[in-house]
Amino acid sequence: MTSPHNDVQPVAEPGTGYVRKGDGVPRVDGRAKVTGQARYAAEHLADGMIFGVVVNSTIAKGRIATLQLDAARAVPGVVEILSHLNRPRMRKLDLFYKDMTAPAGSPFKPFHSDGILYSGQPIALVLADSFEAARYAASLVRVQYVQEEHETHLLSHLERSHKPSRLKAGFSPPPDETGDAQAAFDAAPMQVSAEYYAGVEHHNPMEMHASTVLWGEDGHLTVYDKSQSSQNSRWMVSHVFGIPKHRLTVKNPFVGGAFGSGLRPQYNLILAVMAALHLKRSVRVVLTRQQMFTFGHRPETWQRVQLAARADGTLAAVLHEAIAETARIEDYVEVVVNWSGQLYKCDNVKLGYRLVALDHYSPIDMRAPGAAHGIHALEVAMDELSYAVGMDPLALRLHNYSERDEAQDLPYSTKELRACYEQGAARFGWSQRPMAPRSMREGHELIGWGMATGQWDAMQMFARAHAELHADGRLVVGSAATDIGTGTYTVMAQIAADAMGLQLEDVVFRLGDSTLPVAPIEGGSSHVATVGSAVEGVCEKLQKKLFALARRLDDLPFAKARFADVQFREGSMVLQGGPGGSCAISLQQLLARAGETRVETKYLMLPNILKQKKYVRATHSAVFCEVRVDEDFGTVRVTRVVSAVAAGRIMNPQLARSQIMGGVVWGISQALHEETHADHRLGRFMNHSLAEYHVAVQADVHDIDVLFVEEDDRIVSRLGAKGVGEIGMVGVAAAVTNAIYHATGRRIRSTPMTPDKVMTPGMGWEARDSAVGIGVGLDPRSVAR
Known part of the structure; x- marks a missing residue:
């Protein structure tokens, strides 16, 4: 039987009622998914298929x-x-x-x-x-x-790396050097120089x-x-x-x-x-x-980070270089090292990023591309530096806190990272942390506390939206957006319901169809700031059309009112204190009296580029982590995580919290489990199944506490919102790494940190007590994997 083309349109459960932006509303697509009404790409049939x-x-x-x-x-x-x-x-x-x-x-x-x-x-x-x-x-x-x-081993071919082409939208090459980073590094009394490695990861x-x-x-x-x-x-x-x-x-x-x-x-x-x-x-x-x-993956990446500081912990030099894999046919690029010139204040910064072409399919973006590697290396190096100068890791970060992007000499549109540090540390109990490694134990397990910073771009693209208000009070809003499980259906309906003063169950948001108004690709944590702004914009245009209809009604005082005097709430257009007095008319009555079966309009949302380019736009986080390590077996349990996030106005805390929790789980997976192993003799990935490609499972996930600090960013979007998809993962693996060091005194510089690395000092990049004011690191080409 041919599959009908009228796909399920998720709608909130009856009784959900009136909602506003910022309410924690359950998913409107939840019932369709758990009952099997939601059909995915492989679930559509046709005669003779x-x-x-x-x-x-x-x-x-x-x-x-x-x-x-x-x-x-x-x-x-x-x-x-x-x-x-x-x-x-x-x-x-x-x-x-x-x-x-x-x-x-x-x-x-x-x-x-x-x-x-x-x-x-x-x-x-x-x-x-x-x-x-x-x-x-x-x-x-x-x-x-x-x-x-064939050639498939990155570490065997670092010497033939090349600078990537700049021909990719969204790729920002590393900025030019500021100051003289190498000279400043050489002259500084406190130094950390280390190499970091991350293997291939595959989306599953x-x-x-x-x-x-x-x-x-x-x-x-x-x-x-x-x-x-x-x-x-x-x-x-x-x-x-x-x-x-x-x-x-x-x-x-x-x-x-x-x-x-x-x-x-x-x-x-x-x-x-x-x-x-x-x-x-x-x-x-x-x-x-x-x-x-058999298609793209998160690229294998090697990095070297060199940090130097004065005796009081003030950063004197930051040098960060990365070499990643790409395909023979394309230059896949990520922003890996740029974050090291943004997060902390330093006058001498040198960044470099190069590629090695291998006989693999082109890598592709994977949650928090670039930042998952680059910020990881930086934040582990910062932890190493904290021990070198004898400062608490959080205190070192606050001491070098940057109020603006020094490389671009631009302010942040908003940056509540300091509040993330303060509130996250208070929630975690960071002030009770002893400085010395191996100082906490319970039974046969060593306990460690670590922390790290996260940052991700706060992006906005352009988008169109279409809105129709029907005579029965239903509002249908559409844009060719995508919901990959992040809650797009729900949040867009919520924004529209709030704008029009309607019950959530009376709003349908249509997405996932190429014939709908243009929307950007769902990626980079930009959908709420982009499509959400278009939805609010089209609703505002719809309000003005309805107001124009109301002004034609002679028996009501709207004719003498201004649009600014009107509110839309509880299914009605409400005028309070206008020149002709106060009144209210339901939207259904308004359309009936105007003789309209529906009112529709469309809207194009264009970012204010001239205004936005004057700022660095980013989300921030502070991640605090507790691990328990069985030193005999090398097993690590991440028993507690506090993630404090600054991501603008949160449209739906319930769904946003789920996004951050998912990111934290993936960060734990990156830290301890995920890696695709290749047999380089064959040039083939070997553990290509969920039985052998390890990911974090229920037993690996314990207490995850998410808090959102107050932030409102009208530079990024008219909603004040940023995005939360990526930021939840950034910094988590680094916090786990730093906690393992605090527990064991062993510094691990490659992910995943499998039990063999945890219980055996000196494997690969790992070394014990490595950051006490000395340069560390191995030539990766000498390390067999």
């Missing part, structure tokens, strides 16, 4: 010599097998394959040649009338390769990537894609295949987590559309969990 299963390469570099397909074609139900040998006509130029977030270089183009660029590359698509037949047939495909020598959202293409009788394609932007997916498909936008609709009303993996359209989308056009039938392509490791 064809199922596609991808065959992936088993070598890292070379070319395909032969594809042996006879056994696969002989499987009953197999309809076709597509590869570079018979792919349909497609455009070839790189430009057509560049999505809205593509880095500089040549995007990967599936099936365009016999060349193999990385292990796991899609090389064939088996299409059958059942998933089971396609899966079995795919296992029978045999490939012979001409193999070439619960919903695996999938694309379902529904073939319409008129040739119109309706595509359900696991994506963080329906319009970005439509952009790529339209350009790659030359399909006019009016013949193509992409939808993503429900997304089961993404964390950056859906910012760029993945190869399943191109293959599914390719197959649908070739067969002129509906097609579904779903990646397996193992195939979720």
